[in-house]
Amino acid sequence: MPDFPLLRDQTRPVVGAARVTDILSARAAKSEPTLSFEFFPPKDDDGAATLWRSFDKLLEVNPDFVSVTYGAGGSNRETSLAVVDRMAKQVPTIGHLTCVGATRASTREVIERFEAAGVSSILALRGDSPRDNPNALAEGELKTALELVELVSRDTNLEVGVAAFPEKHPESPDLIHDAKVLSLKQAAGASYAMTQLFFTVEAYVELVESSRQAGATMPIIPGLMPISNADRIVRMAEMSGAKLPTELLKKFETADEAQARTIGIDYSIKLAADLVAAGAPGLHLFSLNLAKAALEVARGAGLCR
Numbered sequence: 158m159p160d161f162p163l164l165r166d167q168t169r170p171v172v173g174a175a176r177v178t179d180i181l182s183a184r185a186a187k188s189e190p191t192l193s194f195e196f197f198p199p200k201d202d203d204g205a206a207t208l209w210r211s212f213d214k215l216l217e218v219n220p221d222f223v224s225v226t227y228g229a230g231g232s233n234r235e236t237s238l239a240v241v242d243r244m245a246k247q248v249p250t251i252g253h254l255t256c257v258g259a260t261r262a263s264t265r266e267v268i269e270r271f272e273a274a275g276v277s278s279i280l281a282l283r284g285d286s287p288r289d290n291p292n293a294l295a296e297g298e299l300k301t302a303l304e305l306v307e308l309v310s311r312d313t314n315l316e317v318g319v320a321a322f323p324e325k326h327p328e329s330p331d332l333i334h335d336a337k338v339l340s341l342k343q344a345a346g347a348s349y350a351m352t353q354l355f356f357t358v359e360a361y362v363e364l365v366e367s368s369r370q371a372g373a374t375m376p377i378i379p380g381l382m383p384i385s386n387a388d389r390i391v392r393m394a395e396m397s398g399a400k401l402p403t404e405l406l407k408k409f410e411t412a413d414e415a416q417a418r419t420i421g422i423d424y425s426i427k428l429a430a431d432l433v434a435a436g437a438p439g440l441h442l443f444s445l446n447l448a449k450a451a452l453e454v455a456r457g458a459g460l461c462r
């Protein structure tokens with residue numbers, strides 16, 4: 158693991174064992190949506206400096222919780238755990254956990270370290286086989302996120318969240334299949350879901366409706382990618398299978414970089430506000446470890462307190 162001096166500043170006490178579902182209920186009682194941010198573990202010292210600068214800025218708007226991604230196959234395990242360890246001392250922190258290629262024993266070990274860091278909620282994911290080990294899924298002991306949900310629910314007191322896909326998971330035949338899987342995860346102990354990125358309120362509403370029809374009643378928190386760069390969002394949409402609206406793509410075609418940024422941020426703010434109006438219990442902003450765009454969207458949609 159590379160040396161991350163910036164990860165070692167652990168000056169504050171662990172923030173209490175706040176659960177996402179309790180936080181959602183508390184906000185719902187006040188008719189307020191939750192605000193939260195996703196971060197990823199940095200690759201080097203420069204990345205660590207950017208992450209902690211952004212984290213400090215985003216903390217200023219009092220997010221309800223944050224989450225930290227975890228590389229499939231455990232590639233960035235130590236860095237992810239170090240980031241979680243530091244963030245959990247300042248704000249309720251969800252540790253993402255993937256199970257692709259993992260053994261039950263190694264998974265339990267990571268869970269124990271999350272618990273020791275003060276984490277009370279885990280986002281249980283399968284992950285995808287990494288490019289350098291395409292057989293990871295076949296080789297690992299756990300084959301689906303459902304099995305990870307079962308393991309965490311059976312062996313620990315941690316709260317478990319799961320992923321949801323407004324435009325269906327790429328390997329799924331349709332939304333109805335995904336909805337059935339979501340209801341199996343709920344039956345196995347999952348109590349909330351967070352979504353993949355998407356770009357229309359209709360996609361979120363369709364996901365929620367199909368999930369409810371399949372019996373999955375858990376809160377589904379939309380994951381929102383602030384659009385600050387047209388080329389990057391087109392690439393990300395392609396990678397995730399999310400459809401960008403034609404009218405937005407058309408606007409990008411005739412815009413220079415600065416205009417495209419304004420168009421993208423305005424679009425993200427409107428989407429955030431529309432999602433809340435459509436009943437979303439909160440918004441989870443994918444920060445990409447950068448504060449500016451996430452703050453603009455959070456402020457623009459009236460989510461900051």
Ligand SMILES: Cc1cc2nc3c(=O)[nH]c(=O)nc-3n(C[C@H](O)[C@H](O)[C@H](O)COP(=O)(O)OP(=O)(O)OC[C@H]3O[C@@H](n4cnc5c(N)ncnc54)[C@H](O)[C@@H]3O)c2cc1C
Pocket residue numbers: 225226227228229253254255280281282283284285300301302303320321322326327328329334335338341351352353354380
């Ligand atoms: C909010 C969010 C956060 C994420 N964070 C990370 C991260 O930190 N690190 C990372 O590597 N990846 C992350 N991912 C990506 C995720 O790991 C991939 O999308 C992965 O392909 C699927 O993960 P899953 O947990 O949905 O898997 P699963 O639930 O196992 O689903 C995978 C496929 O199998 C099908 N399936 C699952 N169980 C069953 C069943 N019992 N019967 C029939 N079909 C089934 C599903 O329909 C789906 O098509 C994240 C995704 C989201 C939405």
